Amino acid sequence: MTAVITPPKTKSQALRSFDVADFPVLNGREEEWRFTPLRRLGVLAKASEAATSAGVGHDYDELPAGVSVSTVERTDPRIGSVLTPFDRISALAYGGAGEALLISVARHATAPPATVRIVGRGADPAYGHTFVEVGELSQSTLVLEHTGSAVLADNVEVDVADGAHLTLVTVADWAPDAIHAQHVKFRLGRDARVVHVQVALGGDLVRQYTSVEYSGRGGDCEAYGLYFAAEGQHQEHRLLVDHSVPDCRSYVNYRGALQGTGSHTVWVGDVLIRAEATGTDTYEINRNLVLTDGARADSVPNLEIETGEVAGAGHASATGRFDDEQLFYLMSRGIPDDVARKLVVRGFFHELLGKIPVEGLRERLADAVEARLSESGS
Amino acid sequence: MSTLEIRDLQVSVKLPEGELKPILAGVTLTVRAGETHAIMGPNGSGKSTLAYSLAGHPKYEVTGGSVTLDGEDVLAMSVDERARAGLFLAMQYPVEVPGVSVANFLRTAKTAIDGEAPKLRTWGNELRGAMEKLQMDPAFAQRNVNEGFSGGEKKRHEIVQMELLKPKIAILDETDSGLDIDALRIVSGGIERVREAGQTGLLLITHYTRILRYVRPDFVHVFVGGRIVEEGGRELADKLEDKGYERYLAGAGPAAV
Numbered sequence: 001m002t003a004v005i006t007p008p009k010t011k012s013q014a015l016r017s018f019d020v021a022d023f024p025v026l027n028g029r030e031e032e033w034r035f036t037p038l039r040r041l042g043v044l045a046k047a048s049e050a051a052t053s054a055g056v057g058h059d060y061d062e063l064p065a066g067v068s069v070s071t072v073e074r075t076d077p078r079i080g081s082v083l084t085p086f087d088r089i090s091a092l093a094y095g096g097a098g099e100a101l102l103i104s105v106a107r108h109a110t111a112p113p114a115t116v117r118i119v120g121r122g123a124d125p126a127y128g129h130t131f132v133e134v135g136e137l138s139q140s141t142l143v144l145e146h147t148g149s150a151v152l153a154d155n156v157e158v159d160v161a162d163g164a165h166l167t168l169v170t171v172a173d174w175a176p177d178a179i180h181a182q183h184v185k186f187r188l189g190r191d192a193r194v195v196h197v198q199v200a201l202g203g204d205l206v207r208q209y210t211s212v213e214y215s216g217r218g219g220d221c222e223a224y225g226l227y228f229a230a231e232g233q234h235q236e237h238r239l240l241v242d243h244s245v246p247d248c249r250s251y252v253n254y255r256g257a258l259q260g261t262g263s264h265t266v267w268v269g270d271v272l273i274r275a276e277a278t279g280t281d282t283y284e285i286n287r288n289l290v291l292t293d294g295a296r297a298d299s300v301p302n303l304e305i306e307t308g309e310v311a312g313a314g315h316a317s318a319t320g321r322f323d324d325e326q327l328f329y330l331m332s333r334g335i336p337d338d339v340a341r342k343l344v345v346r347g348f349f350h351e352l353l354g355k356i357p358v359e360g361l362r363e364r365l366a367d368a369v370e371a372r373l374s375e376s377g378s
Numbered sequence: 379m380s381t382l383e384i385r386d387l388q389v390s391v392k393l394p395e396g397e398l399k400p401i402l403a404g405v406t407l408t409v410r411a412g413e414t415h416a417i418m419g420p421n422g423s424g425k426s427t428l429a430y431s432l433a434g435h436p437k438y439e440v441t442g443g444s445v446t447l448d449g450e451d452v453l454a455m456s457v458d459e460r461a462r463a464g465l466f467l468a469m470q471y472p473v474e475v476p477g478v479s480v481a482n483f484l485r486t487a488k489t490a491i492d493g494e495a496p497k498l499r500t501w502g503n504e505l506r507g508a509m510e511k512l513q514m515d516p517a518f519a520q521r522n523v524n525e526g527f528s529g530g531e532k533k534r535h536e537i538v539q540m541e542l543l544k545p546k547i548a549i550l551d552e553t554d555s556g557l558d559i560d561a562l563r564i565v566s567g568g569i570e571r572v573r574e575a576g577q578t579g580l581l582l583i584t585h586y587t588r589i590l591r592y593v594r595p596d597f598v599h600v601f602v603g604g605r606i607v608e609e610g611g612r613e614l615a616d617k618l619e620d621k622g623y624e625r626y627l628a629g630a631g632p633a634a635v
Contacts, residue, residue, distance in 0.1 A: 329472065333487035333491070340458075344475065
């Protein structure tokens, strides 16, 4: 007997489950995985009893008042309250992670930036779970940095209470051999505001799936991404912004640069505006700068609209090489070719870096981008 | 004193299919520091091709002739080397460079041209002074290069660059086009300052005689069909103002881009 498998018609019908058994084993031909080199994901794509939470640790410097970091048992009622896995790797990580890292911002707190580092300890496969709890009417900036070597699948739940303002910066600054598959899920309460900046530089394969939902009117989510793939690196960013509540806003702006043979970036941005989400205002854009031959950028924006009563809805995608006229203009002022290219790339990322409200980190990332350019001499 | 010598310059534009379309049919011209030359001609006569090929734009291919600056082979130099050798092109359509501030751009250019970074102590004042002379709000220094600038602001920004970079030879490609009379006065004032300093040879490319009321040329060259068809002093500009280009166009060379 042949089973007829009907793919979900819309993103809203996609399967969600905490049970790995509900998700078929991946074969790489699934729409969601067709760009991903599954072979390199290795054990993360299969059920593996070997994986534990031990492969990664975390540390942080002194935390500002109003921000605390702790660990909680997986049985804590908060865990799983924001994110229900919607693919096999996320479900594997959910079931396999031991205790969860809990980052809390107290109600009404106004906190200066806090940085928490997720540190890879080697090539043993690991599952992780992080819960970020952002209290009502608080204002905070959190930086989640990923460093070291790791083979990690993890879920990050971000619960942003009513009226809270959160800037969350995630930096994938892994060692060159790291493999990372991550799901980040935001839930925004009434009038909550999130600025998310997702930076991917290091690692062999980094695949980050960010999804956003709103639980009250007036939610506002800006999702920015900055990635730079060098030779052999696979960086994949997928987004799902689910507008199911009226009068919310989303703005997605991802930019990437690619250089070197086999560098591959994927950006898939899904925005869903459900029938009840009248007054939604959304825009998503992805731009890629291909610096050398042998690089490949895939970019797929999707907009699914079930109501005509929106304030705005649009998307754009552009992938190109250096603009010859820009280079000519700069060089005609005496600026050497390599310096001109650096200026253009720095300029390409400038606006997005400006969204990071931590000067030291901003400068470090700008320098890292420039160092990458020098590596290849592109 | 510097001399730019253009000898029998022949240039083609590269078409998208890789074909070459001849535009300049042998241009000979000598520009010395301190002199002001006006190149005047109708649209499509190849004036801008002359400007961009001298600066080394990759869209053009030199098919014959020579260009030297103080004896050095300009055509063998890359775009940036030409600028560092002392050539400057004020563009008709200056390019926007997103994410790069005017201040950063100008400091980088000044460093490249001078071979050393300008002194922090004096550079700020120098930049502010150059912008104020062109009546550009110093706040422009923090804006992205040419992004969101009006046509007049872009042209003033070009002249700011010319004053700061102090080229030996400056080519101004239709700097007067699209300017209202106030902006034209401001821009012309900048060109006059460079001219009076006497260190720069100016090659003013223009369709109209209007700018020549503010910047008086020493020599006027009429450009038609990719070559110079008549030369004279400033009185030639007055004649063109009265009679236009019609009398040159009958039997002119191949129509150009």
